[in-house]
Amino acid sequence: MSSESDFLAWIKTQQHATPLVQLPAGDDLAVLSWNAGDLLLIGVDQVLDQVHFDSAVHPPRAIGIKAMNRNISDCAAMGCLPAAALVSVALPRGSGVDYAKELYQGLREAADRFDCAIVGGDTGTWDGKLAISVTILGRSAGIKPITRDGATPGDGIYVTGPLGGSILGRHMTFSPRVHEGRQLAGSGRVTAMIDISDGLSRDLPRICSNAVLDAAVIPIHPDVELGFPVSRAPARTPLEHALHDGEDYELLFTARSTPPLGTRIGTVTAEGGLQLRSASRKLDPLVPLGWEHEL
Ligand SMILES: [Mg+2]
Numbered sequence: 001m002s003s004e005s006d007f008l009a010w011i012k013t014q015q016h017a018t019p020l021v022q023l024p025a026g027d028d029l030a031v032l033s034w035n036a037g038d039l040l041l042i043g044v045d046q047v048l049d050q051v052h053f054d055s056a057v058h059p060p061r062a063i064g065i066k067a068m069n070r071n072i073s074d075c076a077a078m079g080c081l082p083a084a085a086l087v088s089v090a091l092p093r094g095s096g097v098d099y100a101k102e103l104y105q106g107l108r109e110a111a112d113r114f115d116c117a118i119v120g121g122d123t124g125t126w127d128g129k130l131a132i133s134v135t136i137l138g139r140s141a142g143i144k145p146i147t148r149d150g151a152t153p154g155d156g157i158y159v160t161g162p163l164g165g166s167i168l169g170r171h172m173t174f175s176p177r178v179h180e181g182r183q184l185a186g187s188g189r190v191t192a193m194i195d196i197s198d199g200l201s202r203d204l205p206r207i208c209s210n211a212v213l214d215a216a217v218i219p220i221h222p223d224v225e226l227g228f229p230v231s232r233a234p235a236r237t238p239l240e241h242a243l244h245d246g247e248d249y250e251l252l253f254t255a256r257s258t259p260p261l262g263t264r265i266g267t268v269t270a271e272g273g274l275q276l277r278s279a280s281r282k283l284d285p286l287v288p289l290g291w292e293h294e295l
Helices: 004-013 060-078 097-112 178-186 200-206 222-226 238-244
Strands: 021-023 040-048 081-092 117-126 131-139 156-159 190-195 211-214 251-255 263-268 274-277 283-285
Touching: 004 097, 004 117, 040 060, 060 081, 060 097, 060 131, 060 178, 060 190, 081 097, 081 178, 097 117, 097 131, 178 190, 178 251, 190 200, 200 211, 200 238, 200 251, 200 274, 222 238
Parallel strands: 081 117, 211 274
Antiparallel strands: 040 131, 081 131, 156 251, 156 263, 190 251, 211 263, 274 283
8 A cells, every 4th residue: 555644544534424433533543422321332344355255356345335234234244323433444555545445435325324433443454364354233222133143933933035146246246234223122022033144944943942943934035046057066956045045134033923024934942952844844854054164
């Protein structure tokens, strides 16, 4: 990068002021005002080149959008509003100021959609690949956050949209379900909620350990029908794509009575582990095959 101070000066001109921001990025710390009674929800998530995106294929603006939207999706999963974000970027040496600006524009574009201010961050260059870490601050704004542990036997299991095939492009361009998450959390009917990042089969056990999913009613995204010309894994059926692909960023939730939105895909049970009921009513164990990082 030619000049870090030029880049930081440029960032100062780009900031989006929201009513919460008393002092934006540029001092040692930013200062936010917080409405009385608001809960602060806070989390961090990183995206890494060759894991969550491919810098040889995806332009920096798209990478910035994804990095921010993954965090905003976590706000959706709790039913809170994204309020502010902090961004730490490790740039490959020689990326250039224009690349860094495009990355920032992507981060900001995604944040602006939800009136979320980027209030601080840090940029460094190194000999490694691009890595972006975003810390998100959410606020409850009058709605009690929904956690992962409230499901009880008899609750319905729902998703906010069709699943599968995100690798064909949607994993970069998804829209976080913040408004849906607010509506669901505010309905008083939702008992547990999570956003689907690792795949239905891997994220479901995070909200309930016993359930029956009905294969015939799991919504499959039209992308799956486009096919997978370059398949990394043994060929999957459309249903298997919907169960295991991941990075759908739809909300997966349980509800004790009919929620204001969502497609019902199953029921929380008292025992039996996670099971999948075929169209012919046969029950089989649901084996988690979604995404898991190797350490
Ligand atoms: Mg999440």
